[in-house]
Amino acid sequence: MEFHPCPRNHGRAVPAAAGSVLCAPCIGQLERTLRALPELHRECLHHIQSEPRRRNPTKVSGTRRRDRLNLAAIDARDNILAILESWSHFAAERLGTTAVIRSVPHLARFLGRHLDWLTAQPPAAEFADEIEDLRVELLNTIDPEAADRPAPPVRDCVVEGCPGTIDTAPRHTTGGRSSIGCSSGHSWGTPEWLTLRHLMDQRRTAAV
Incomplete structure (x- = not known):
C-alpha cells in the first residue's frame, strides 16, 4: 500500500486518512473547529467596544470615560465571514449545490457537512490552515492568553x-x-x- 503523508506540519510523517489528503487527527481537529467557530464569532461581538486603560487610575475628577472600537474584533469577525464564504462557494460550485445563507453558523455547518469531500481535495491543507487561523484569531481577540494554548x-x-x-x-x-x-x-x-x-x-x- 502506497504511503501518502499528511501535508501539514507534523513532527514526523503522519499517514493521510483513507480517501483524504489530511490525516485523521487533522480532520478531527478541523471538524471540532468548525463546530466551535459560530460561538467564538458570537463571543467576539462582545469585544467590539472596549474601554482603554487609564494611564492615571487615581485621577477621576474632570475626566470622561471614552470607549473605543476594538478594530481587531471587527477584523476578526469580517475575516471569518469572508473565509468561510469563500470555501463554501468553492465547495458549492464543484458539488453543484445551492448557495448557502451568508452567516457564520450556516457557512460552518455547510462546510462541516461536506468535510469528507473538502479534505479529499488538493487544497485541503490550505483549507485546514485557514480554518485553524480563524480559531486562533478569534481566541486572540477574546482572550489573548487562550490563543497561545495549543489545541x-x-x-x-x-x-x-x-x-x-x-x-x-x-x-x-x-x-x-x-x-x-x-x-x-x-x-x-x-x-x-x-x-x-x-x-x-x-x-x-x-x-x-
Missing part, C-alpha cells in the same frame, strides 16, 4: 480494532459529569481517565 491533542482509540480517535478535551453531559470519548462512540468517565492515559501513552510509545 487539545488527539490520540488513536485504545479499543482494539477501533479506527476512531480520542479527543482529550473533556465533554460535559447534561448531568454535569465529564467524559472523554472517541470519534466512534467509545467513552470513558472521570475514574477511568488515569487508565486511559496510561493506555494512550503505551500506544504512542509503540508507534515511535
